[in-house]
Amino acid sequence: MIVSLVRAAFAGFGVFVVAYTLLVNATYLAQTAIAFLSIRRYLRGRTRERIEQLFRSRLVPPISVILTAYNEGPTIVDSVRAMLALQYSQYEVVVVNDGSTDDTLRLIADAFDLERVEKTYDETIPTRPVRGVYASYTYPNLVVVDKINGGAKADATNAGINAAAYPLFCACDADSLLEKDALLQLVMPMIDRERFVPASGGVVRAANGSRVVRGTLGRVALGGRPIEIFQVVEYLRAFLIGRTAQATLNIMLIVSGAFGLFHKATVVAVGGYNPKAIGEDFELIVRIAKYLHRTKRSFEVAFVPQTVCWTMVPHLWSVLGRQRNRWHRGLMQTLQWHADMLISPTYRGTGIFGIGYFVAVELLGPMVELVGYALFPIGLLLHLVSPLSAALFFLIAVGMGVFLSLCALLLEEISFRRYSEWGDVLLIAAYAVLENFGYRQLTLWWRLTGTIDYFAGREKGWGTMVRTGFTSGGGD
């Protein structure tokens, strides 16, 4: 009796896994096809002249670039210098020193001739107290806000929004580098599109291994550690396929916290970033989407695949584990806070397809895969699973994963071609295969621990970060 029940449960789970795998892979394939079409259309409509024209034009709205920094000593001066060298007709750089305990503030003050000023600071969005505002003698478009640590990047970014003078703001991490024309590229959807664009995001890529000189990215190359190349593959897949397809379908709900352009009044209207949110960037976009749907405004969150923000990705397994744990807890928290969007017709496609995608694929996917791995040996022991069929099924899943990663690499090769060296391209292709044997399972484990930590209410911070600067490669 018990054996037949177990057998039936196994058979039922097997059917569910097959159906689920088919559904998820169909979703990925559809995303890939949409991404190819969308990037092809984007490339056809893009001309260099248009960007240069915009640069010269007074038409582009001014932008405040907000850089939040907490103990960013090794990278901060290069980052600020890079931000001050962007191609844009009118912009300011607002650096928020979020109570750093290292010499971040002193380094910026020395490098950019800072002087404390009595600048008006409107606390439109409540934040932890601001200790002082600094201006630069040599760079009139540089403002530094020094505040007490708020325990969250959200609080620091909110302080930056309060200090920002312009109608659009670009939120960046201090360990990120923007390409020279990044702001121009990012602002284009806000000028061009018929629908209101409250936020516009670009691609985030791993800068580990690339050469950075005085805040400017020189030769693009891969990092030397496997952990860094695995992340290159992940980022290519997530941005060039996932985000591109979601933006095309107008269901994109993430603009990376490391790099995004926002309509300030809309962000202020929804109360700014939520310091209690674990994944504050995701949560903000969901809240903006909710607000705009409720106020019946036609909008789209834009994605510009050509715009790149280079960031130092974790080069230590422990740091990467904490990052993924945090991302997953952020996902769960936001989905829980805004679960009503999934069923309410008010939120249309954003709710059903946007939130639905995160629930069905990002949240449920790791669970199903891990349960599958856990049950496999039991099934073998009880002779409920044929080893050959299971192995074939696993290889098919691997083959699909490789296919999606290679498609992302192909997209990169036919479009933006940031990796010019043969060795780099072949290495990415090799890691697209290798990631399925160990790395993928490790990320699942981190997600599982993230789920457990979330339900257990355990708060895990970033832990101790190791900053090594751009030129030497490696960070978190």
Place this chain on the structure above:
Amino acid sequence: MIAESVERGLLLWFGAIIGALDLFVLLTIVIGKAVRDLNERRYAAARRRVTEALLPFLESDEPFHVHGRVAVIGDERYELPRPRGLVGRAARETIVSFLAALRGEARERLVTILHEGGYVEPVARALRSRSAIARARAAMLLGGMRATGAGGALVDRVLHDRSPEVRAVAAEALGALHNVASVPILIAALRDPARHSELRISAVLVRLGAAAVPAVETVLHDADERVVRLALDVLLDIGASVGASALAVSTGHASPEVRARAAELLGASGDPAAGAAALELTHDEIWFVRVRAAKALDRLGVPEEPHEREAYYGRLERMLDDPVWHVRRNAAATLADAGRRGERILRAHGGVGTIALQLRDLRGGAAPT
């Protein structure tokens, strides 16, 4: 047993298909990269060769002639590559990049080489490409080549292309042909729905200068406020002198943006007859129109007719009590430049009047005797 073998068979099939797909994508990446790298090298080499071959055609004063793709200057003879393919594109783009930096005889030689060598026709055909990038590039090249024969095709792109970028680039190319007949087309293109296109088209009209003025003036009567504003901006940027009669519609326009620009143009016209219209605009309900009108009165100077002069001083004196500071400030500045009577009015008024006189003295101006 049968079900299990069917299941395995299906899985094998799936596996084989996915494996084949993986291999296909990988090969596409490798072959694609190899081809692109090779093409990049060929392109760079072709550009180098063309550059070296064309240098004598830029520097030499020897007799020059072209027969088809063969260009001869003195003893130097160069056969251009066929205008098709990668090498042809490299040759064309090299020559066009030279054109942007050249003037005079050297430029004319290169234009002749392009035309005789059959390089214009393939580019003109690219105007009908499905790719917006290809169309925009073709339009730009035709402008750079001064391909007057492609004027009609460019007009078609300006008016009917679905890409705002192509429309703008085609308008710029049309402007580069320096053909006055294209002005009405460019004016029609000012109605372009894309904001950045209309600005670029305005810039083309500005570059055409005085030749564009009569046609642009006719637009001042247009019902579309946006087009009237653009036309006024074009006239201002050209520095055109537009008579008060031509501006009459604009000074009474419902849009304050139009009235403000009209006031500015009245000042720029230097036409004494414009004084009355400018004076009328000082009563405008919108403050920035009144500011522009005060500035216009400054540029036009004090009228000679006694009754007009009375109205001029009287109105400017009343503007010193305008509720808006910018208006008071500009009226005072105008009075500071309006002779001894203006100076007396300002001294009697005090406040902003005194400041205006001090500012005038600081910049070295003084009331005429």
